[in-house]
Amino acid sequence: MNKIVNKALFYKEWINVRWVTLLTIAMILITKGYGVMWALNYKKVQGEVDSHYWFNNGLYSQDGYIFIMLFVIILLAITLFIGEKTSETQGFMASMPFTRKEIIINKWFVGVSGLLISFLVTYVFLSLFYFANIKGIDRALSPYSDIIRWFFMDTFQYICIFTFLMLIQAVMGNSIVSTIVGGIILVVPLFITMVVQNLTVRSYGYIQGRYMIFDKLYTWLSIYSYNLPQQNFVNITINEVAGTFYYYRYYKSKLLVLFLLTCLFLFLAYVAYKKRNIEYNLRLIVFKNLEPVFIWGVAICSGLLAGAIFGSDHLRRFGIGFVIFTIIGYFISKLLLKVLSKGK
Numbered sequence: 001m002n003k004i005v006n007k008a009l010f011y012k013e014w015i016n017v018r019w020v021t022l023l024t025i026a027m028i029l030i031t032k033g034y035g036v037m038w039a040l041n042y043k044k045v046q047g048e049v050d051s052h053y054w055f056n057n058g059l060y061s062q063d064g065y066i067f068i069m070l071f072v073i074i075l076l077a078i079t080l081f082i083g084e085k086t087s088e089t090q091g092f093m094a095s096m097p098f099t100r101k102e103i104i105i106n107k108w109f110v111g112v113s114g115l116l117i118s119f120l121v122t123y124v125f126l127s128l129f130y131f132a133n134i135k136g137i138d139r140a141l142s143p144y145s146d147i148i149r150w151f152f153m154d155t156f157q158y159i160c161i162f163t164f165l166m167l168i169q170a171v172m173g174n175s176i177v178s179t180i181v182g183g184i185i186l187v188v189p190l191f192i193t194m195v196v197q198n199l200t201v202r203s204y205g206y207i208q209g210r211y212m213i214f215d216k217l218y219t220w221l222s223i224y225s226y227n228l229p230q231q232n233f234v235n236i237t238i239n240e241v242a243g244t245f246y247y248y249r250y251y252k253s254k255l256l257v258l259f260l261l262t263c264l265f266l267f268l269a270y271v272a273y274k275k276r277n278i279e280y281n282l283r284l285i286v287f288k289n290l291e292p293v294f295i296w297g298v299a300i301c302s303g304l305l306a307g308a309i310f311g312s313d314h315l316r317r318f319g320i321g322f323v324i325f326t327i328i329g330y331f332i333s334k335l336l337l338k339v340l341s342k343g344k
Contacts, residue, residue, distance in 0.1 A: 006102045016079055024118040025118045032122055054142070056245050057245070059146055059246075060150070070161075073158055076111055076115075077182075108163065115158055127144075142245075153251070157223065161186065163266050164182060167268050171276075195307070195308050220257070223258070226258065229247055232244065232245055284340040295334055302325045303324075
């Protein structure tokens with residue numbers, strides 16, 4: 001382990017991100033802690049009605065949780081990379097007695113450590129809360145394993161997203177822009193699938209078999225929603241109230257996918273960071289051969305977005321909007337490359 005993690009580098013990076021870790025701890029505790037405490041208060045008010053799954057409901061409630069976590073993950077990635085992507089630090093980085101591998105791996109370990117600490121603190125809090133209120137919890141309907149499942153699913157998911165943002169940081173120069181682009185890229189596969197489904201329904205009508213295919217694609221293409229639990233309704237005999245409980249679909253399979261994607265993204269980030277030219281740190285795209293990918297990616301996504309907005313009910317309008325805004329997106333992306341890489 002000591003051969004991989006450089007203590008001096010780890011400490012240097014940790015000093016920069018410790019405040020982000022504290023912010024992450026606070027955000028997770030506020031959202032998840034508030035969720036279970038609100039659920040307990042609601043149970044006391046309602047009595048036995050619709051209270052069988054109160055801890056389950058409170059634990060898996062979202063209430064902006066995903067957006068808060070994306071914000072702190074983006075902030076974490078920016079904090080780790082923004083210091084080195086300035087003209088003042090380029091010469092200093094080149095003279096440091098550290099290899100590129102040590103630098104990128106230590107950045108990843110620091111970021112992952114911050115996330116692990118944040119989720120572990122929340123895990124301990126939720127465990128203490130669970131056992132403190134054990135008499136009011138139906139352990140058959142809201143087992144302690146719900147907390148364990150939440151911990152692993154959220155930890156794996158946000159480490160995977162953080163690793164992907166590191167990969168984008170390695171291939172792009174501007175730290176803030178690259179993190180925003182990375183966050184958008186993760187939505188692109190899901191967005192394209194939604195557009196294709198919409199076009200398919202308009203062209204061929206609703207077909208159950210095709211709908212099931214697209215439903216599967218939605219489940220696996222959106223990494224952001226892997227930790228969104230499935231809601232199930234249960235009949236409760238008291239006052240004929242319908243109760244709800246939440247569970248993860250494809251739990252083990254999703255954990256495996258997230259683990260494999262994390263390994264892939266980390267390897268690609270290492271390769272890109274090792275091969276990047278420090279002199280191009282301030283360019284929008286560090287690698288020249290990736291510029292066409294950026295240009296056409298922005299262009300096509302702009303066309304699809306415009307087509308979906310202006311041609312949602314008419315195929316011809318979709319085509320016209322797609323062509324026009326693909327052309328506009330093409331020139332905008334080229335302008336961005338020129339402006340954000342000018343003189344760099």
